[in-house]
Amino acid sequence: MKYKQIIPCIRLKDRNVTPEDILQMDNMGADGVFLIEESNDVGEEFIIKLIKAVCDASDIALTVQRHYQRLEDVKKILYAGAAHVAMDVVSSADFHLMDEVSARFGKEKILAWIPETQSVTNALVDAVKESGAGACIAAANDLSAFMLYHMPVFPVVSANTAEGCKDFLKTEDVHGVVSEYFSGSDFDLMGLKVDLAAYDIPTNRFESAIPFSEFKLNSDGLIPVVTQEYKTGKVLMVAYMNEEAFNETIRSGRMTYWSRSRRELWKKGETSGHCQYVKSLDIDCDKDTILAKVIQIGAACHTGNESCFFTNLTTRDYNAVNPMTIFDQVMATILERKEHPKEGSYTNYLFDKGIDKILKKVGEEATEIVIAAKNPDSDELKYEICDFLYHMMVLMAERDVTWKEITRELAERH
Secondary structure: OOOOOEEEEEOOOOOOOHHHHHHHHOOOOOOOOEEEEEOOOOOHHHHHHHHHHHHHHHOOOEEEEEOOOHHHHHHHHHHHHOEEEEEEOOOOOHHHHHHHHHHHHOHHHEEEEEOOOOOHHHHHHHHHHHOOOEEEEEOOOHHHHHHHOOOOOOEEEOOOOOOHHHHHHHOOEEOOEEHHHHHOOOOOOHHHEEEEEEEEOOOOOOOOOOOHOOOOOOOOOOEEEEEEEEOOEEEEEEEEOHHHHHHHHHHHOOEEEEEOOOOOOOOOOOOOOOOOOEEEEEOOOOOOOOOEEEOOOOOOOOOOOOOOOOOOOOOOOOOOOOOOOOOHHOOOOOOHHHHOOOOOOOHHHHHOOOHHHHHHHHHHHHHHHHHHHHOOOOHHHHHHHHHHHHHHHHHHHHOOOOOHHHHHHHHHHH
């Protein structure tokens, strides 16, 4: 199914946006975020740091509008992790640059930016379509030129209700709507998507594949819910849902339980701010227990602990190393040393010596791998690979490269 996208818009002014602002929109159900820097006074360095911080913590698609002048300017934004760039279409130089970017990165990475000060003519839309842009973001009420050329468009709207958005979204070539009204911290993005469903407009929202009536409930009419952190798999808590709590969780995308002690709905984090945002809900083979994978904000437990399961009863020694997360754990330690130096730390010695020393060690360790590979004893190769990976991670930390950026790039090459 082709979903219509709901995209908050933020104007970057005086560095007024934090990564947490954007991550909150992602948690609340945004399908992307459109960042506008029309005056180019915020600065490339700030924007790149903002993009990297967001993309390191989230998969939200960022589209960044700036007055790009060179391919290098676009490359920096895309390499930082932005999903798209929104490029001006004012002069012939803009169209030439768009052609160049399209040839290098593909038209799906480019949106043409048409602000409200620019008239939308048939000739303009025709030129944009031929230039290599994959779609347009347009602050225009008249979309007839886009329809004429079947140019995908995201209109910038001044509405914040389903009634105000529906006529745009019912148009075939409109792939979504963009609005500054969607970016408020208290705006109910998931609620808007539910309201749009009443107009038969498909959006990316939660819908249960099995009705609650088919669940097997306990004697109180409740179903237990095991809640996990979606990335680490750590079990955070166990609570219960009735049908009302389940329906509200599906509607809002926020974990909502039934409090057995208070006999009322309990939207997690409503008073503490420690919300849980749904990533997925699964039910077991007997349909009597739900597994919820969530983004946890703050602590899950009322005691302030990350998880309610912090009291060990008994343990038999075992290897608790998780091979899927070890790189992240080592990198976290390296970054901690960078941020908070420790006396006698070899990692801090490398950071103090600087990039040339780090590069020298990476080169030395790479050579040691080559030498060890000629040795029939594979243990030596194992040790040298570990040394190389450690020094490579120090280099990554020095140059602000994350594992998420590396894995994303590898996935795109696969």
